[in-house]
Structures are given as C-alpha cells and as structure tokens.
Amino acid sequence: MKSLNLFFSTIILISTCNQVSxxxxxxxxxxxxxxxxxxxxxxxxxxxxxxxxxxxxINEKVKGKFKLIGSSDGYWSYHVNIGTxxxxxxxVFTKYDGAANSLHxxxxxxxxxxxxRNKKTLTSKFNYAxxxxxxxNTPYLAMDTLYSLGEGESKVSSFLKGLSAETNESxxxxxxxxxxxxxxxxxxxxxxxxxxxxxxxxxxxxxxVFQMTLNGMPIGYGREKYSVDEDGDIAIKxxxxxxxxxxxxxxxxxxxxSSSWSRKDGSLINSAKYTVENGALSSSYTxxxxxxxxxxxxxxxxxPIKTExxxxxxxxxxxxxxxxxxxxxxxxxxxxxxxxWVAEADPTSTIEVKLSKVSGKSEKDxxxxxxxxxxxxxxxxxxxxxxxxxxxxxxxxxxxxxYVKGEPVLK
Amino acid sequence: MRSLxxxxxxxxxxxSAAQMTSSLAEIExxxxxxxxxxxxxxxxxxxxxxxxxxxxxxxxxxVNIRAYRLSEGSQAINMDTSSHxxxxxxxxxxxxxxxxxxxxxxxKNFVAEFLQSNPQPRRIENLTKYVNEYIDNPTYxxxxxxxxxxxxxxxxxxxxxxxxxxxLARSLDxxxxxxxxxVIMEEQGQVRSFGxxxxxxWGDERWHIAxxxxxxxxxxxxxxxxxxxxxxxxxxxxxxxxxAAKLLPIKIRHLRDL
Numbered sequence: 001m002k003s004l005n006l007f008f009s010t011i012i013l014i015s016t017c018n019q020v021s022x023x024x025x026x027x028x029x030x031x032x033x034x035x036x037x038x039x040x041x042x043x044x045x046x047x048x049x050x051x052x053x054x055x056x057x058i059n060e061k062v063k064g065k066f067k068l069i070g071s072s073d074g075y076w077s078y079h080v081n082i083g084t085x086x087x088x089x090x091x092v093f094t095k096y097d098g099a100a101n102s103l104h105x106x107x108x109x110x111x112x113x114x115x116x117r118n119k120k121t122l123t124s125k126f127n128y129a130x131x132x133x134x135x136x137n138t139p140y141l142a143m144d145t146l147y148s149l150g151e152g153e154s155k156v157s158s159f160l161k162g163l164s165a166e167t168n169e170s171x172x173x174x175x176x177x178x179x180x181x182x183x184x185x186x187x188x189x190x191x192x193x194x195x196x197x198x199x200x201x202x203x204x205x206x207x208x209v210f211q212m213t214l215n216g217m218p219i220g221y222g223r224e225k226y227s228v229d230e231d232g233d234i235a236i237k238x239x240x241x242x243x244x245x246x247x248x249x250x251x252x253x254x255x256x257x258s259s260s261w262s263r264k265d266g267s268l269i270n271s272a273k274y275t276v277e278n279g280a281l282s283s284s285y286t287x288x289x290x291x292x293x294x295x296x297x298x299x300x301x302x303x304p305i306k307t308e309x310x311x312x313x314x315x316x317x318x319x320x321x322x323x324x325x326x327x328x329x330x331x332x333x334x335x336x337x338x339x340x341w342v343a344e345a346d347p348t349s350t351i352e353v354k355l356s357k358v359s360g361k362s363e364k365d366x367x368x369x370x371x372x373x374x375x376x377x378x379x380x381x382x383x384x385x386x387x388x389x390x391x392x393x394x395x396x397x398x399x400x401x402x403y404v405k406g407e408p409v410l411k
Numbered sequence: 412m413r414s415l416x417x418x419x420x421x422x423x424x425x426x427s428a429a430q431m432t433s434s435l436a437e438i439e440x441x442x443x444x445x446x447x448x449x450x451x452x453x454x455x456x457x458x459x460x461x462x463x464x465x466x467x468x469x470x471x472x473x474v475n476i477r478a479y480r481l482s483e484g485s486q487a488i489n490m491d492t493s494s495h496x497x498x499x500x501x502x503x504x505x506x507x508x509x510x511x512x513x514x515x516x517x518x519k520n521f522v523a524e525f526l527q528s529n530p531q532p533r534r535i536e537n538l539t540k541y542v543n544e545y546i547d548n549p550t551y552x553x554x555x556x557x558x559x560x561x562x563x564x565x566x567x568x569x570x571x572x573x574x575x576x577x578x579l580a581r582s583l584d585x586x587x588x589x590x591x592x593x594v595i596m597e598e599q600g601q602v603r604s605f606g607x608x609x610x611x612x613w614g615d616e617r618w619h620i621a622x623x624x625x626x627x628x629x630x631x632x633x634x635x636x637x638x639x640x641x642x643x644x645x646x647x648x649x650x651x652x653x654x655a656a657k658l659l660p661i662k663i664r665h666l667r668d669l
Binding site: 247250277305346394 | 512559658
C-alpha cells in the first residue's frame, strides 16, 4: 500500500462504460501517475494447483496456487498465490444471502481485517467499479473498492477487488487487496468457477441469464432454470442479484430467489420467494391454492402478510407467460392479456399483464404492460427475451440476454 | 422471469423517484441563455418527459402550477415556490396503514419521545426538525422502508424521511400524505433538480409542504413539482412508486424567471 493524495471528495460517479460487463465509476486520469501505472500492471498466472472439494465432487486443476486456510460446516477459505505481494482470497459458502449481499459483506469484512492487520483506521472508501458478466452458464458480479487507512503522513491507500458467483447450490467469492492485476484476478476467479461448473449436476431443459444495466452501467443479473418432473409439471427457479452504486461510497444490494411449480398448460401450482436487501430479509412469501382460493402467506419488512386473493381463477406462471408470448408471436392477434401474481408489485393481489405487438414492427417486438410497468421487448420466437428496455424519467434500465440453453415451452 | 422486470424496475424507481441528491435521481437542468441567478420565486421552464399525457393529468391537479403541451414529449410549466398538489383531506390521511404503521410499538415510542421533548408538537417545523435529526444515517441504499422500519434503522433517503414525518403527523391527529415528485433547487451559483419525496400536512383548509429530508438544506429556493400522492399505502406500495417514477421528467430546459 502507498499513500494516495486524492481529492476523494470531488470524485464524481461517472459511468465510463468501455466494456459491456464492467463500469469504472471514477476516472483513472484524475489520479496521480503512480496510481495510474499501478492500476494497469498485470501478471501472467502461470502456476496451477489442484483444487479438491469432496462436497462438490471437485478434483480439478485451477489457475494459481490454492491453499486451504480454513474450513467449517459449509464454508471453505483459500489463499491463492499468483506471485503478487498479497494473495487472492477465495471462499466457498453453502449458506449465504446471495451473490450481491454476500460479496458486499465479504468486502466490508476484508476492509475491517486489513485495517486491523495494519493497525490503522479505515478513513475512506470509494466505489471504484461495478460489473457483471458470465462464465459458461454462470453469471457473476464484480465490485472494486478504493480505500485509505490512517491519516496525514501515515495515510496509505489500496484497492480491493471482489467477484462472486453462484454455482452448484453454493456461492463462490474471491477478493484481492492490491492495486492493479485486474485481469490476473479475473483469470483465477474464472478458473475457480469453471471447476465448480464442470462438476455441476444439471437436470434443467431450459436456462437463461440476463444482464441488467442502468443508463448503460451493469448493475446485476437474472437467471432462470426450468426442469420437468415425472408428472410433467415444470419446476421454475429464478434468481436475481443487483449491486447498484447509489452514490460514491455505497452500494444498494439485492438478491431475490423464487421457486415455483407450473402445470404444462401454463397455470401456476404454487410459488415461494424471498428477497434479501442490504443484508436483511426484506420479504418472503408463499402462494398456493387451498379450498378454491389463492392463499398468500409471508412477511414484508418484518410485518406478517396473510391473505386470500380476490382472484379465484387460475393464475399464469412464469412458464405460462412464455407460453402466452410464444402463442401471441405465432398468432394473428395483436395482444394477449392474462393474470399473474407478482409479489414484487403487490403480494396481496394479482396483476393484469398485457402483451402487445407493435404495429409496423416484427411480431417479436412486443410491449409488456404490467400495471404501471411498461417495457419494450425484443423476443426470440421461443418467447425468450433478447433485450428489453424500461424508461423512468432520466433513467433507462436495459435487460439483455447473455445465455440461453434450450427453450422454455415444452413441445 | 417476467416478475424480475418488476423487481428491477421497482428497485430502480425507488432511487430515481425518491432521492435527495443521489446521482441516479438527478434531472438535467438547463437555464435559459439570458437567465442569471438568483431566480425569482416564480419560474417557467420546458419539461421534457417520456409520459407527457401522464404529467398533464398531474399538473391539472396542482395548485399554483400552470401547464400546457408544447409537443409530444414536452410541456411548458409556470410555477412558484408555493406550488403543491390539490385535493381534499379524507380519513385515509389520518389512518394507520401498512406503510404509515401508527399501531406499531416502535412508532408509538418514537411519538412519545417526540412529545416529551417538544412543547409545541403541532408546529410543522418541529415535526420536520425532529425527523431530520432522528434519522442519523442518511443513505440511499434502501429501496423503500415503511415507517416502523425507519424508526428501527434510523437511516434512509427522502422517502424514509417522508414516511416517518407522515407517521409522526398522523399520530398527532394531523392529516398527512406522502408526495412523490421532483424538486428544482437553487443553491449558491447553481440550479439542480432531482426526484424527491416529501410530506404534505393539512391545516387551515389547505395542504402545507413539510420536508424533513431538506430541513437543513442550504438551498436558497426550492420549487416542489409534485407527481402524485402515494395512494397505495398497503403492501402493494411498489405500484405507487412505479407510477410516480413514470411521471419523472427527463430534463428541464429553458428555465427562466416569470
């Protein structure tokens, strides 16, 4: 670490997106020359080592010298030597909040440890970069933090890089406390994640991954996986993780998980979902049909939610919405309406969804109306989104497909 | 995956519709070429929006705001510093709800502490000052927290300040409503605009603005441009947030004195 005399207070959040998957939030040219030089230094990761993790059937060669430094029930911690002064640290968790919340927690915990190890106080920290991307079929999140310890002449500054991804019913996080070496760090993380993906059991017939951007800045991803059981019902698992830099020093963190069952005709059987925001459970719900009524139970911000929906007819599942989209694309009709339960909108009622074709455009260009939400979509003939866009004042949210395996609608 | 769209939009709307100064909530402001500062307390500007039809409906319900359509994507607006939403008071503005949860024990304790330390509890300034000082960790990270969550966490942005101020007012039998919209703020040498939330309190047969988030602001003048009241105070409050976010301006241009 080295002293860094920065005009931290004048650092402005500028999204300088020079690649699709990552955005530096500050301008490197505003920094002293030595920092600019250090930021672009790299090292070739030549050494490999064997990563063995019985729980996940992993016995793979990975890039970097991995050394297990701690483990307990559902937790493994490694130091990875790549020839830099500080090793990369990688973690595996089987119990976790999500890719966004857990990455943020580990970064905060690392910063506290670094301060303690250096016997100095953490005096400032700034969001340097946020990013998302995909390794094979697995999306990941990135967050880089610039920080300073101590005051005056004893002030030192450094750079903590972080990456996280979920594979194999587990979460992998790597961090590296050193200025520069961004490609080397990513190379090790990628190799680490590939070891998990290679040994991942997959029964899904359909998978898709979306990247979300906010005014061009990558903020997170969504992933869905569909499998079918012996009765022909469809199990739907969706996850989303978002890290939004809301100012120069803070990230808003959100992870959401949903598990639903659908019949092949597109009607919902039941669903369970939860959201973790900023390190705390924000909402959790279940919905199922009982006695001819849709029963919703759960909690929102710690308050119990228990209600019977006024809507007693079948509801359309996520699978069903693909079916409706595919049918609309193939048909002469200009629009299709149906009802869904979207807890994020209102857990206590259903919402009417309207899909419309755009006159004069391809049948795959659709407008998606869900109450106050209006989204323009470009879909594939399977109904899977290629890209979509939501405009709210000066903010544009784009959702772009990054990975698709199979088709959602069963033949 | 359709519900993901809602989750993403909802998450972002809470930043863009309801922040104090987060860069995500900034609305570009362009002064007329001949306009110098300071501004008078009556201004005119062109409001550029994705949803002029929606903002037209809103401006027709505002007091001291005159608007007419200029083009498919813009409106001319004349307003002054006393502008606010119209509408009569009703029982809803005095009631406990999911968002303004007056029945929660934490809220009751918060109100009791306020009453102990304030000999003139019904003064708007005392309400806003107390809420402003109570929230000791201003942050933009929260999506949208209900009043009891705000009391517990003591952190948040303008939406959290607004719901807590509304809870305090209603607990004192003063009708109150949470308003989402945008503000144009004249500061030393510059004019800025951003998405915002505040409270309107009923008294003397009219609504009065009570803005706990900007209580200590250095602004020389603040022009409040309301989009809508949070009309869904139930667990479906996200619907109101998204509706308000749809009404936010993209840009304010040709800003000048009237």
